[in-house]
Amino acid sequence: MNEIKEWVAENIFLGLEVKEYLRRLITPFNIVAAGILIIGIPLIIIRYMQGLGAVIHGSNDQPFSLFLGWGLFCGVPLAATGYIMASAVYLFGMKDYKPLLRPAVLTGFVGYFFAVMFLLVDLGRPWRLPYPMVRSFGPASILFLVAWHVALYLTVQFVEFSPAVFEWINTRKLRKWAEGIAVGATIFGVILSTLHQSALGALYLLAPTKLHPLWYSPYLPTYFFISSIYAGLSMIIIESTLIYKFLPSRVDPQNFKVIDRLTLGLGKAASFVMITYFFLKIIGVAHGADWHLLFTRPYGYQFLIEVFGFVLIPCFMYVFGVRTGDVKLIRMAAFASVAGVIMNRLTIAMFALNWELPHREFLAPKEFLVILAIITIEILVYRWVVNRLPVHRAHPKFTHEEE
Amino acid sequence: MQSLFDLLTYTKGIEYIIAVSFLVVFVWFWKFAKGGEMVTVAVEREERVRVPGVLENLIGGFLLPREYFYHQGHTWVKPVEGDVVAIGLDDFSQKLVGRIEGIKVPSVGTLLKQGEKGLSVIVNSIPVDLLAPVDGEVIAVNPALQETPGKINRDPYGEGWLVRVRAPRFRANRSGLFSGELAKMWLDEVRGRLMTRLSPALGTVALDAGPAVSGIAERVAGEKWNDLVKEFLMVE
Numbered sequence: 001m002n003e004i005k006e007w008v009a010e011n012i013f014l015g016l017e018v019k020e021y022l023r024r025l026i027t028p029f030n031i032v033a034a035g036i037l038i039i040g041i042p043l044i045i046i047r048y049m050q051g052l053g054a055v056i057h058g059s060n061d062q063p064f065s066l067f068l069g070w071g072l073f074c075g076v077p078l079a080a081t082g083y084i085m086a087s088a089v090y091l092f093g094m095k096d097y098k099p100l101l102r103p104a105v106l107t108g109f110v111g112y113f114f115a116v117m118f119l120l121v122d123l124g125r126p127w128r129l130p131y132p133m134v135r136s137f138g139p140a141s142i143l144f145l146v147a148w149h150v151a152l153y154l155t156v157q158f159v160e161f162s163p164a165v166f167e168w169i170n171t172r173k174l175r176k177w178a179e180g181i182a183v184g185a186t187i188f189g190v191i192l193s194t195l196h197q198s199a200l201g202a203l204y205l206l207a208p209t210k211l212h213p214l215w216y217s218p219y220l221p222t223y224f225f226i227s228s229i230y231a232g233l234s235m236i237i238i239e240s241t242l243i244y245k246f247l248p249s250r251v252d253p254q255n256f257k258v259i260d261r262l263t264l265g266l267g268k269a270a271s272f273v274m275i276t277y278f279f280l281k282i283i284g285v286a287h288g289a290d291w292h293l294l295f296t297r298p299y300g301y302q303f304l305i306e307v308f309g310f311v312l313i314p315c316f317m318y319v320f321g322v323r324t325g326d327v328k329l330i331r332m333a334a335f336a337s338v339a340g341v342i343m344n345r346l347t348i349a350m351f352a353l354n355w356e357l358p359h360r361e362f363l364a365p366k367e368f369l370v371i372l373a374i375i376t377i378e379i380l381v382y383r384w385v386v387n388r389l390p391v392h393r394a395h396p397k398f399t400h401e402e403e
Numbered sequence: 404m405q406s407l408f409d410l411l412t413y414t415k416g417i418e419y420i421i422a423v424s425f426l427v428v429f430v431w432f433w434k435f436a437k438g439g440e441m442v443t444v445a446v447e448r449e450e451r452v453r454v455p456g457v458l459e460n461l462i463g464g465f466l467l468p469r470e471y472f473y474h475q476g477h478t479w480v481k482p483v484e485g486d487v488v489a490i491g492l493d494d495f496s497q498k499l500v501g502r503i504e505g506i507k508v509p510s511v512g513t514l515l516k517q518g519e520k521g522l523s524v525i526v527n528s529i530p531v532d533l534l535a536p537v538d539g540e541v542i543a544v545n546p547a548l549q550e551t552p553g554k555i556n557r558d559p560y561g562e563g564w565l566v567r568v569r570a571p572r573f574r575a576n577r578s579g580l581f582s583g584e585l586a587k588m589w590l591d592e593v594r595g596r597l598m599t600r601l602s603p604a605l606g607t608v609a610l611d612a613g614p615a616v617s618g619i620a621e622r623v624a625g626e627k628w629n630d631l632v633k634e635f636l637m638v639e
Binding site: 253271272279287 | 412415417418421422424425428429432433435436438527621625626
């Protein structure tokens with residue numbers, strides 16, 4: 001009993017007295033977060049009591065609205081970090097990148113988990129969550145695919161992250177087992193990621209007449225998959241930048257010495273992917289013979305801004321950063337690239353869908369607040385884990401068991 | 404022209420043209436991205452061979468050019484003109500500390516005393532003290548190091564010099580410095596002492612042939628690298 005108490009004090013309350021722990025929770029960031037949650041959580045409860053329409057602005061014309069446009073269509077590519085880093089380290093043997101493996105897998109896991117949260121709020125009736133697995137498959141529904149993919153991939157990501165959890169709860173056997181199946185889990189994870197990253201794009205193959213021709217393309221699944229690669233790479237750069245800046249005490253001091261070099265490596269990889277993606281986008285325009293739409297307002301210009309301003313320019317920022325060893329430039333490029341992917345997904349999920357309808361509204365305050373609340377919870381969860389589990393550092397008891 | 408464009412569009416020719424131009428651009432892009440690295444490697448190699456007769460000057464993986472005088476705190480002295488000498492870090496110390504991020508040297512006019520602290524370099528944001536190899540007055544600080552302290556790592560005996568000193572007592576100071584065969588024996592002994600600290604798991608830290616790698620202290624002692632540096636640079 002005493003052991004458990006000690007463990008809780010050390011690993012949950014960070015070795016602080018409960019009073020002291022609670023006192024330290026009062027920070028400007030936490031106060032803002034609490035404010036958002038005080039408004040947001042009741043709105044989520046209202047959604048379950050009065051139905052989706054009470055808080056979410058979706059309609060037949062805007063089936064995804066900002067809610068899933070952000071939660072699912074942006075959340076999933078930005079959570080591509082896990083499969084990117086796991087395949088780099090386990091499949092391509094790039095062991096140098098190990099310091100970024102756990103953070104990347106955690107970002108992926110938390111990202112997917114909250115994509116599911118968004119879906120759960122959107123779908124309602126959470127107790128029916130296991131239906132597609134046990135009760136009624138419903139293979140004709142797109143949700144059948146979503147349910148299985150997400151369930152399997154969440155499991156895979158948990159397995160990939162579990163060594164950190166097992167170190168945290170100090171169980172050597174389970175940790176060894178989890179490390180042992182890491183390669184298998186990674187391969188399975190890559191297959192699943194390839195499928196569902198592209199599946200989100202494939203969803204729009206059903207709607208060639210609804211989506212603006214500049215964004216509609218038979219290559220949509222490929223676009224979604226390829227852009228998820230550089231989104232993932234950029235997110236790893238952003239995540240490490242933020243954690244190294246705001247939670248340096250949770251990072252192994254050794255990692256500070258290699259992070260710049262690793263960031264340059266990630267930037268280089270991202271630049272190669274982005275130049276490829278850029279040309280594929282141009283081929284898409286050629287394939288649809290949509291040249292005449294490029295200089296139309298507003299969609300043509302929006303497309304140009306997206307492809308040149310948020311793909312080609314960050315791509316060159318990356319490559320110049322790599323050449324000159326300018327890590328700051330690489331970090332800026334990462335933010336720009338992620339902004340580009342968000343812009344692309346929101347455009348496809350919202351703005352460019354049913355673009356010919358005369359009157360459309362995108363922003364609904366309640367919906368925005370619910371989204372903000374879920375993002376806040378996501379950040380809090382992420383921070384909670386990084387503060388406790390060996391994510392950016394090795395667990396002192398397991399330091400010698402690496403490799 | 405319009406009809407050619409139409410023809411290319413209808414026959415998908417334009418897509419092939421874009422795809423082929425992508426391949427050309429990608430090759431260029433790839434070279435461009437890799438270019439930066441190749442230049443650095445080339446520069447490093449070039450600067451390594453700048454020291455004359457590298458091989459005979461290589462003692463246990465560390466460069467030890469003949470025409471220099473060495474202090475046991477791993478700084479070197481080279482007479483420049485009259486009683487003016489140049490001072491710098493020897494190859495052993497620059498490899499021991501690893502990447503040098505900056506220098507902290509006394510301003511012109513300051514007096515240095517042989518065997519006492521007076522110069523330092525910044526490594527991992529920490530100043531690492533060095534012992535002055537001679538008595539004298541600082542008359543110049545290497546201006547290039549303010550911008551590119553990495554020159555010390557790249558060319559410790561050439562462009563990486565730290566300060567110029569007017570050393571009227573250089574003749575007397577020479578008795579406290581190693582040179583020639585004595586310097587070789589001394590460095591060999593130091594290297595032996597370092598070898599005893601290496602664990603086999605460390606991999607190629609010091610090779611028997613060829614130059615040793617950089618940042619030895621950190622590889623050997625991890626977080627306690629500074630203690631190891633202090634011990635070997637004799638500034639405890």
